[in-house]
Amino acid sequence: MGRLEIEQLADRLLPVLRKKPGAFTDYDSLAQKLKADKPSVQEAIETLASWDYKLKKRGEAVAFIEAPDVLTATEIAYGLKTKSIARNIFAYKAVKSTNDLAAEMAEGGQPEGTIVVADQQTKGRGRLGRRWYSPEGTGIYLSIVLKPEFPTEMAPAVSVLTAVALADTLVKYNPDDVRIKWPNDVLIGGRKVAGILTELAAEREKINHIIIGVGINVNQAAGDFPEEIRHLATSVRRSVKKKVRRVDLLQSFLANFEKEYAGYKRSGLKKSHAKIRKYSSLIGHEITIRSGRHEETGRAVDIDVDGRLVLERDGVKSLINAGEVTVAKR
Ligand code: BTN
Numbered sequence: 374m375g376r377l378e379i380e381q382l383a384d385r386l387l388p389v390l391r392k393k394p395g396a397f398t399d400y401d402s403l404a405q406k407l408k409a410d411k412p413s414v415q416e417a418i419e420t421l422a423s424w425d426y427k428l429k430k431r432g433e434a435v436a437f438i439e440a441p442d443v444l445t446a447t448e449i450a451y452g453l454k455t456k457s458i459a460r461n462i463f464a465y466k467a468v469k470s471t472n473d474l475a476a477e478m479a480e481g482g483q484p485e486g487t488i489v490v491a492d493q494q495t496k497g498r499g500r501l502g503r504r505w506y507s508p509e510g511t512g513i514y515l516s517i518v519l520k521p522e523f524p525t526e527m528a529p530a531v532s533v534l535t536a537v538a539l540a541d542t543l544v545k546y547n548p549d550d551v552r553i554k555w556p557n558d559v560l561i562g563g564r565k566v567a568g569i570l571t572e573l574a575a576e577r578e579k580i581n582h583i584i585i586g587v588g589i590n591v592n593q594a595a596g597d598f599p600e601e602i603r604h605l606a607t608s609v610r611r612s613v614k615k616k617v618r619r620v621d622l623l624q625s626f627l628a629n630f631e632k633e634y635a636g637y638k639r640s641g642l643k644k645s646h647a648k649i650r651k652y653s654s655l656i657g658h659e660i661t662i663r664s665g666r667h668e669e670t671g672r673a674v675d676i677d678v679d680g681r682l683v684l685e686r687d688g689v690k691s692l693i694n695a696g697e698v699t700v701a702k703r
Pocket of ligand 1: 469470471473496497498500513514515516558567568569570586588589
């Protein structure tokens with residue numbers, strides 16, 4: 374068998390071994406089951422080991438012990454509990470930006486729910502033209518392709534519901550204090566742990582696609598962050614004091630996202646409204662909000678049922694759709 378065929382055999386062998394973790398299966402029965410010869414099975418086992426799957430060998434038998442924490446399509450798909458989101462997965466070692474690639478794929482006809490994931494980004498983009506620090510092996514860099522039927526006015530709130538899905542995912546790890554800094558930053562203990570970059574492609578009133586870009590700091594240690602963001606950024610690991618499996622966190626986020634997005638399509642933000650308020654880091658604070666050249670200052674008093682920030686100044690309330698918020702020091 375050639376290299377490619379061995380790798381394909383390894384792909385077929387993996388779910389067989391994985392079904393019974395810790396249990397030994399002998400090479401002969403594997404060969405029979407996979408309709409391959411024994412030396413090829415042995416090579417396929419070596420291939421799995423070279424992909425960092427932890428296996429135990431005993432004579433002519435092998436057992437599955439543990440999967441590596443890698444963001445490959447195989448690992449992301451394994452045990453994933455979604456119906457439509459991430460049923461089509463593109464996973465890479467390194468890309469410039471998953472958002473750019475996802476936009477190309479959306480234009481090329483890839484369906485709603487397609488995801489693009491990378492282990493590293495060389496030109497990760499943040500909002501307002503900023504850079505998103507995207508080192509290999511520690512973070513999650515994900516873009517989701519959406520092709521909704523709803524009107525463009527409904528697009529901005531997708532960021533908010535993504536933030537809710539992220540917060541719901543992160544609280545399960547019991548970190549200090551998970552908050553959403555409206556509209557789309559997720560904070561742990563006051564520092565940014567995840568950011569969302571939503572990009573919309575629309576013509577007149579019709580949405581062609583929305584790309585939801587999500588960057589999550591998962592396993593960075595404090596000193597890993599570049600000097601200039603060290604005081605602003607955190608990671609899940611830093612908060613819970615242990616490494617976290619990225620693939621588990623990603624799967625759980627995808628399931629939460631699917632739920633939030635389906636709910637939004639059905640009935641807007643109604644179902645998530647209580648959570649949006651609960652997680653908000655801004656309600657009750659004096660803030661300044663900037664959008665392009667426009668700037669407003671006031672007290673953030675609420676987030677309405679359409680995901681807009683309610684700002685109060687001199688007893689007058691205004692509704693804000695989007696912008697960059699700075700919280701006044703107290
Ligand atoms: C921000 O807070 O400024 C948004 C950060 C968004 C980063 C993610 S990482 C995956 C996707 N690809 C990108 O280039 N950016 C987003």
